[in-house]
Amino acid sequence: MEDRAAVLEVNSRFYNALSNQDLEAMSSVWSHEPWVRCVHPGWDLLQGWPSIRQSWKRIFKNTEYLKIHVTNLSVHIEHDFAWVICTENITSAHAADYQTATALATNIFRKVQGQWLLGHHHASPVSVGDPVQASESIQ
């Protein structure tokens, strides 16, 4: 598979694993190398696959319903390293309380033995409205 298509495919598999709350599928998408990192919206940095796996397990345990619709994808590839920037349109339910939210994600992938794997996921909340107008600051 051509690299761009392969990166988009693994990025889709990541969001499918998330929407399906499928820990096994999530595990197969991620690199398990020691350098892997993850930032969930508002969370502190998670380092290493055991911590990241545990975070998904806890998220899935506390989520009744989760659907992520990905838009505004951009893909950058250099050798065996790629990153995807995208908008996550999230619908979720906790205790039958449905919520929608928007997040921005930077996903960094590494090609290992011909297979692209996720090594860093950084997702952050986007403020409602026009945050540039609203804050014009760095906090």
Place this chain on the structure above:
Amino acid sequence: MEDRAAVLEVNSRFYNALSNQDLEAMSSVWSHEPWVRCVHPGWDLLQGWPSIRQSWKRIFKNTEYLKIHVTNLSVHIEHDFAWVICTENITSAHAADYQTATALATNIFRKVQGQWLLGHHHASPVSVGDPVQASESIQ
């Protein structure tokens, strides 16, 4: 200069430009290629150097005092691309109101003609306390 040292040096120059609110120094740190992207904490995605430059200009205009102390740095280098993950400990003042905040940043650099340049900056707020315990969700 060895790549790791060179990447750390340009990462430091980025945070110095930010702390000094120096738009010219900021411009010299960034790549001006069309693919560059930036996410400030809570802001939507900015695409291309003109938009990113404008955002820094507006941030600096609205900030009386800004100091960023960077901790927990990790550096990853793959050929001519590198990324740095770090914690930004921010002290800032707007209208003489001093605030502190913590953000997590993913900074992606590209080596162009022997010079490392910033191509993507993604910074997001970290919740106070233990956000894993607090939210255990993806929003």
